[in-house]
Amino acid sequence: MGIVTPGFQGRPRVEAPDLPPGQYLTPDFPVLSAGPTPRVPREQWEFVISTETGTEHRWSWDEMMALPQETPTVDIHCVTRWSKLGTTWRGVSLDTLLDGVETAADYALTHSYGGYTTNLPLEDLRDGQAWLVHTYDGDDLPAEHGGPARLLVPHLYFWKSAKWARGIHLTVEDTPGFWETAGYHDYGDPWREQRYQGD
Amino acid sequence: MTALPYVDGNMLDGPLGEVFALDLSSATARCAHCGTPGPVAGLRVYSHAPGLVGRCPTCIEVMVRLVRAPDRAWLDLRGTTFLQFPMPPERTP
Numbered sequence: 001m002g003i004v005t006p007g008f009q010g011r012p013r014v015e016a017p018d019l020p021p022g023q024y025l026t027p028d029f030p031v032l033s034a035g036p037t038p039r040v041p042r043e044q045w046e047f048v049i050s051t052e053t054g055t056e057h058r059w060s061w062d063e064m065m066a067l068p069q070e071t072p073t074v075d076i077h078c079v080t081r082w083s084k085l086g087t088t089w090r091g092v093s094l095d096t097l098l099d100g101v102e103t104a105a106d107y108a109l110t111h112s113y114g115g116y117t118t119n120l121p122l123e124d125l126r127d128g129q130a131w132l133v134h135t136y137d138g139d140d141l142p143a144e145h146g147g148p149a150r151l152l153v154p155h156l157y158f159w160k161s162a163k164w165a166r167g168i169h170l171t172v173e174d175t176p177g178f179w180e181t182a183g184y185h186d187y188g189d190p191w192r193e194q195r196y197q198g199d
Numbered sequence: 200m201t202a203l204p205y206v207d208g209n210m211l212d213g214p215l216g217e218v219f220a221l222d223l224s225s226a227t228a229r230c231a232h233c234g235t236p237g238p239v240a241g242l243r244v245y246s247h248a249p250g251l252v253g254r255c256p257t258c259i260e261v262m263v264r265l266v267r268a269p270d271r272a273w274l275d276l277r278g279t280t281f282l283q284f285p286m287p288p289e290r291t292p
Protein backbone atom coordinates (compact mmCIF):
# COMPACT_ATOMS: atom_id res chain seq x y z
CA MET A 1 0.00 0.00 0.00
CA GLY A 2 1.10 3.51 -0.76
CA ILE A 3 4.20 2.46 -2.63
CA VAL A 4 4.42 4.30 -5.92
CA THR A 5 6.97 3.51 -8.58
CA PRO A 6 7.97 6.16 -11.08
CA GLY A 7 6.44 6.20 -14.53
CA PHE A 8 8.47 5.48 -17.62
CA GLN A 9 9.77 9.04 -17.74
CA GLY A 10 10.54 9.17 -14.05
CA ARG A 11 8.81 12.50 -13.60
CA PRO A 12 8.46 14.14 -10.20
CA ARG A 13 5.50 12.84 -8.28
CA VAL A 14 2.79 14.68 -6.42
CA GLU A 15 0.61 12.79 -3.98
CA ALA A 16 -3.07 13.55 -4.33
CA PRO A 17 -5.96 12.00 -2.46
CA ASP A 18 -8.23 11.66 -5.48
CA LEU A 19 -5.84 9.53 -7.53
CA PRO A 20 -6.29 5.81 -8.17
CA PRO A 21 -3.73 3.54 -6.47
CA GLY A 22 -0.20 3.66 -7.87
CA GLN A 23 -0.75 6.86 -9.88
CA TYR A 24 1.07 10.20 -9.67
CA LEU A 25 -0.10 13.60 -10.79
CA THR A 26 1.46 15.29 -13.80
CA PRO A 27 0.93 18.84 -15.06
CA ASP A 28 2.17 17.73 -18.51
CA PHE A 29 0.36 15.76 -21.15
CA PRO A 30 2.83 12.98 -22.01
CA VAL A 31 2.68 11.66 -25.58
CA LEU A 32 2.58 7.87 -25.72
CA SER A 33 2.70 6.12 -29.03
CA ALA A 34 3.23 2.57 -30.26
CA GLY A 35 3.98 3.68 -33.81
CA PRO A 36 4.19 6.55 -36.27
CA THR A 37 1.61 9.31 -35.90
CA PRO A 38 -1.05 9.07 -38.66
CA ARG A 39 -1.92 12.38 -40.36
CA VAL A 40 -5.54 12.15 -41.48
CA PRO A 41 -7.02 15.15 -43.35
CA ARG A 42 -10.52 15.98 -42.18
CA GLU A 43 -11.84 15.74 -45.76
CA GLN A 44 -10.76 12.09 -45.81
CA TRP A 45 -11.66 11.29 -42.21
CA GLU A 46 -14.63 9.09 -41.48
CA PHE A 47 -15.96 7.22 -38.48
CA VAL A 48 -17.74 3.88 -38.88
CA ILE A 49 -19.72 1.86 -36.37
CA SER A 50 -20.25 -1.68 -37.67
CA THR A 51 -22.50 -4.19 -35.98
CA GLU A 52 -22.30 -7.96 -35.56
CA THR A 53 -24.66 -8.32 -38.54
CA GLY A 54 -22.41 -6.24 -40.81
CA THR A 55 -24.55 -3.11 -40.82
CA GLU A 56 -22.39 0.03 -41.05
CA HIS A 57 -23.14 3.51 -39.78
CA ARG A 58 -20.80 6.16 -41.23
CA TRP A 59 -20.11 9.78 -40.43
CA SER A 60 -17.97 12.19 -42.41
CA TRP A 61 -16.20 14.96 -40.49
CA ASP A 62 -18.98 17.48 -41.25
CA GLU A 63 -21.70 14.98 -40.32
CA MET A 64 -19.97 14.24 -37.02
CA MET A 65 -19.54 17.95 -36.26
CA ALA A 66 -23.26 18.55 -36.98
CA LEU A 67 -24.25 16.17 -34.16
CA PRO A 68 -24.95 17.53 -30.66
CA GLN A 69 -21.62 18.42 -29.02
CA GLU A 70 -20.66 18.03 -25.36
CA THR A 71 -17.80 19.49 -23.31
CA PRO A 72 -16.76 16.91 -20.71
CA THR A 73 -14.23 17.78 -18.00
CA VAL A 74 -12.70 14.56 -16.74
CA ASP A 75 -9.69 13.01 -14.96
CA ILE A 76 -7.49 10.71 -17.06
CA HIS A 77 -5.27 7.90 -15.81
CA CYS A 78 -2.51 6.30 -17.89
CA VAL A 79 -1.35 2.79 -17.09
CA THR A 80 2.24 4.10 -17.15
CA ARG A 81 1.18 5.71 -13.84
CA TRP A 82 0.59 9.36 -14.68
CA SER A 83 -2.77 10.95 -14.04
CA LYS A 84 -4.08 14.32 -15.12
CA LEU A 85 -7.06 15.91 -13.41
CA GLY A 86 -9.74 18.19 -14.82
CA THR A 87 -8.97 17.85 -18.54
CA THR A 88 -11.53 19.51 -20.83
CA TRP A 89 -12.55 18.10 -24.18
CA ARG A 90 -15.23 18.65 -26.78
CA GLY A 91 -16.91 16.05 -28.90
CA VAL A 92 -19.86 13.75 -29.47
CA SER A 93 -21.18 11.39 -26.83
CA LEU A 94 -21.10 7.73 -27.81
CA ASP A 95 -24.75 7.68 -26.71
CA THR A 96 -25.45 9.98 -29.64
CA LEU A 97 -23.45 7.85 -32.09
CA LEU A 98 -25.00 4.61 -30.83
CA ASP A 99 -28.53 6.03 -30.94
CA GLY A 100 -30.26 4.18 -33.74
CA VAL A 101 -27.58 1.49 -34.00
CA GLU A 102 -29.42 -1.78 -33.63
CA THR A 103 -27.24 -4.41 -32.01
CA ALA A 104 -27.26 -7.39 -29.68
CA ALA A 105 -23.48 -7.15 -29.19
CA ASP A 106 -21.90 -7.07 -25.73
CA TYR A 107 -18.41 -5.95 -26.81
CA ALA A 108 -16.79 -3.17 -28.77
CA LEU A 109 -13.43 -3.16 -30.54
CA THR A 110 -12.25 0.33 -31.39
CA HIS A 111 -9.88 0.56 -34.35
CA SER A 112 -7.71 3.45 -35.38
CA TYR A 113 -5.94 4.99 -38.34
CA GLY A 114 -2.46 3.47 -38.06
CA GLY A 115 -3.75 0.04 -37.04
CA TYR A 116 -4.19 0.34 -33.26
CA THR A 117 -7.07 -1.52 -31.61
CA THR A 118 -8.53 -1.72 -28.10
CA ASN A 119 -11.52 -3.58 -26.69
CA LEU A 120 -14.08 -2.91 -23.99
CA PRO A 121 -17.63 -3.94 -23.06
CA LEU A 122 -20.21 -2.03 -25.09
CA GLU A 123 -21.96 -0.91 -21.90
CA ASP A 124 -18.83 1.09 -20.99
CA LEU A 125 -19.44 3.26 -24.06
CA ARG A 126 -23.01 4.10 -22.97
CA ASP A 127 -24.70 6.28 -20.35
CA GLY A 128 -22.47 9.33 -20.61
CA GLN A 129 -19.21 7.46 -20.07
CA ALA A 130 -17.55 7.88 -23.47
CA TRP A 131 -17.05 10.46 -26.22
CA LEU A 132 -15.50 10.87 -29.64
CA VAL A 133 -13.51 14.07 -29.04
CA HIS A 134 -11.91 16.49 -31.51
CA THR A 135 -10.97 19.37 -29.17
CA TYR A 136 -8.66 19.47 -26.16
CA ASP A 137 -8.46 22.46 -23.83
CA GLY A 138 -10.24 24.66 -26.39
CA ASP A 139 -7.99 23.81 -29.35
CA ASP A 140 -8.13 21.30 -32.19
CA LEU A 141 -6.83 17.97 -30.91
CA PRO A 142 -3.20 17.73 -32.11
CA ALA A 143 -2.25 14.65 -34.13
CA GLU A 144 0.21 13.48 -31.47
CA HIS A 145 -2.68 13.34 -28.98
CA GLY A 146 -4.93 11.48 -31.40
CA GLY A 147 -6.40 14.13 -33.70
CA PRO A 148 -8.44 14.61 -35.79
CA ALA A 149 -10.53 12.65 -33.26
CA ARG A 150 -9.94 10.14 -30.50
CA LEU A 151 -12.05 8.13 -28.16
CA LEU A 152 -12.36 9.37 -24.57
CA VAL A 153 -13.32 6.73 -21.99
CA PRO A 154 -11.94 8.30 -18.83
CA HIS A 155 -13.18 5.74 -16.30
CA LEU A 156 -10.76 3.18 -17.77
CA TYR A 157 -6.97 3.38 -18.21
CA PHE A 158 -6.17 5.77 -21.03
CA TRP A 159 -4.99 3.09 -23.50
CA LYS A 160 -8.70 2.33 -23.93
CA SER A 161 -9.19 5.90 -25.22
CA ALA A 162 -7.94 5.08 -28.71
CA LYS A 163 -6.11 7.85 -30.55
CA TRP A 164 -6.90 8.47 -34.28
CA ALA A 165 -10.20 6.64 -33.88
CA ARG A 166 -11.58 5.36 -37.17
CA GLY A 167 -14.43 3.17 -36.04
CA ILE A 168 -15.90 0.63 -33.66
CA HIS A 169 -16.78 -2.99 -34.38
CA LEU A 170 -19.62 -4.25 -32.20
CA THR A 171 -19.14 -7.95 -31.52
CA VAL A 172 -20.80 -10.80 -29.68
CA GLU A 173 -17.46 -12.20 -28.52
CA ASP A 174 -14.79 -10.17 -26.76
CA THR A 175 -11.80 -9.53 -29.05
CA PRO A 176 -8.63 -8.40 -27.25
CA GLY A 177 -6.91 -5.38 -28.82
CA PHE A 178 -3.28 -4.29 -29.31
CA TRP A 179 -2.18 -4.06 -25.67
CA GLU A 180 -4.74 -6.56 -24.39
CA THR A 181 -3.05 -9.27 -26.51
CA ALA A 182 0.35 -8.37 -25.04
CA GLY A 183 -0.27 -8.72 -21.32
CA TYR A 184 -2.47 -5.77 -20.44
CA HIS A 185 -5.76 -6.22 -18.63
CA ASP A 186 -8.88 -6.87 -20.64
CA TYR A 187 -10.94 -4.26 -18.76
CA GLY A 188 -8.46 -1.82 -17.17
CA ASP A 189 -10.22 -0.17 -14.23
CA PRO A 190 -7.68 2.22 -12.65
CA TRP A 191 -9.49 2.24 -9.28
CA ARG A 192 -9.05 -1.54 -9.05
CA GLU A 193 -5.53 -1.21 -10.50
CA GLN A 194 -6.24 -3.63 -13.35
CA ARG A 195 -3.00 -3.03 -15.22
CA TYR A 196 -1.97 -6.49 -16.34
CA GLN A 197 -3.74 -9.79 -17.03
CA GLY A 198 -4.74 -11.41 -13.76
CA ASP A 199 -4.66 -8.14 -11.75
CA MET B 200 14.68 19.91 -33.88
CA THR B 201 11.91 17.35 -33.50
CA ALA B 202 13.34 14.15 -32.06
CA LEU B 203 12.44 10.90 -33.77
CA PRO B 204 9.54 9.18 -32.01
CA TYR B 205 11.49 5.92 -31.96
CA VAL B 206 14.98 4.63 -31.18
CA ASP B 207 16.94 1.88 -32.89
CA GLY B 208 16.81 -1.78 -31.98
CA ASN B 209 19.99 -1.66 -29.93
CA MET B 210 17.83 -0.48 -27.05
CA LEU B 211 16.21 -3.94 -27.02
CA ASP B 212 19.48 -5.55 -25.85
CA GLY B 213 18.81 -4.92 -22.18
CA PRO B 214 15.06 -5.68 -22.01
CA LEU B 215 15.31 -8.77 -24.27
CA GLY B 216 18.48 -9.86 -22.48
CA GLU B 217 16.27 -10.36 -19.43
CA VAL B 218 14.25 -12.89 -21.43
CA PHE B 219 16.78 -14.56 -23.74
CA ALA B 220 19.97 -16.28 -22.74
CA LEU B 221 21.37 -15.25 -26.13
CA ASP B 222 22.88 -11.98 -27.21
CA LEU B 223 20.35 -10.49 -29.63
CA SER B 224 22.51 -7.56 -30.69
CA SER B 225 23.91 -9.57 -33.61
CA ALA B 226 20.69 -11.45 -34.46
CA THR B 227 18.78 -11.15 -37.73
CA ALA B 228 14.96 -11.07 -37.75
CA ARG B 229 12.58 -11.58 -40.69
CA CYS B 230 9.42 -9.49 -40.87
CA ALA B 231 6.26 -11.62 -41.05
CA HIS B 232 4.45 -8.87 -42.93
CA CYS B 233 6.80 -7.91 -45.80
CA GLY B 234 9.36 -10.71 -45.53
CA THR B 235 12.40 -8.48 -45.28
CA PRO B 236 15.19 -9.85 -43.08
CA GLY B 237 17.38 -7.42 -41.20
CA PRO B 238 19.35 -6.90 -38.02
CA VAL B 239 17.38 -6.64 -34.79
CA ALA B 240 19.45 -3.55 -34.14
CA GLY B 241 17.80 -1.96 -37.20
CA LEU B 242 14.24 -2.13 -35.84
CA ARG B 243 12.40 1.07 -34.96
CA VAL B 244 11.54 0.79 -31.30
CA TYR B 245 8.70 2.89 -29.89
CA SER B 246 9.39 3.01 -26.18
CA HIS B 247 7.17 5.91 -25.01
CA ALA B 248 4.31 3.47 -24.69
CA PRO B 249 2.89 0.92 -22.23
CA GLY B 250 5.38 -1.57 -23.70
CA LEU B 251 8.22 -1.74 -26.21
CA VAL B 252 7.06 -1.96 -29.81
CA GLY B 253 9.69 -2.91 -32.42
CA ARG B 254 8.68 -2.14 -36.00
CA CYS B 255 10.11 -3.27 -39.33
CA PRO B 256 12.18 -0.43 -40.87
CA THR B 257 10.86 -1.42 -44.31
CA CYS B 258 7.07 -1.70 -43.86
CA ILE B 259 6.64 -0.23 -40.33
CA GLU B 260 4.50 -3.19 -39.22
CA VAL B 261 4.99 -4.55 -35.70
CA MET B 262 7.61 -7.32 -35.42
CA VAL B 263 8.07 -7.55 -31.66
CA ARG B 264 6.26 -6.39 -28.55
CA LEU B 265 7.59 -6.66 -25.02
CA VAL B 266 5.49 -5.75 -22.00
CA ARG B 267 7.18 -5.73 -18.64
CA ALA B 268 5.14 -5.98 -15.43
CA PRO B 269 6.97 -5.81 -12.08
CA ASP B 270 6.96 -9.61 -11.77
CA ARG B 271 6.17 -10.83 -15.31
CA ALA B 272 6.89 -10.12 -18.96
CA TRP B 273 5.06 -10.81 -22.21
CA LEU B 274 6.99 -11.27 -25.44
CA ASP B 275 4.98 -11.28 -28.67
CA LEU B 276 6.89 -12.28 -31.80
CA ARG B 277 3.97 -12.99 -34.14
CA GLY B 278 5.29 -10.33 -36.49
CA THR B 279 8.64 -12.12 -36.78
CA THR B 280 8.97 -15.32 -38.83
CA PHE B 281 12.50 -16.10 -37.66
CA LEU B 282 15.36 -14.97 -35.51
CA GLN B 283 18.79 -15.99 -36.75
CA PHE B 284 21.73 -16.01 -34.33
CA PRO B 285 25.43 -16.50 -34.89
CA MET B 286 26.53 -19.68 -33.07
CA PRO B 287 29.88 -21.23 -32.27
CA PRO B 288 30.82 -23.92 -34.83
CA GLU B 289 29.28 -27.32 -34.20
CA ARG B 290 31.78 -29.94 -33.18
CA THR B 291 31.95 -32.86 -35.56
CA PRO B 292 33.03 -36.14 -34.00
Ligand SMILES: [Zn+2]
Pocket residue numbers: 230231232233234235255256257258259260
Ligand atom coordinates in the same frame (compact mmCIF):
# COMPACT_ATOMS: atom_id res chain seq x y z
ZN1 LIG C 1 8.23 -5.51 -42.88
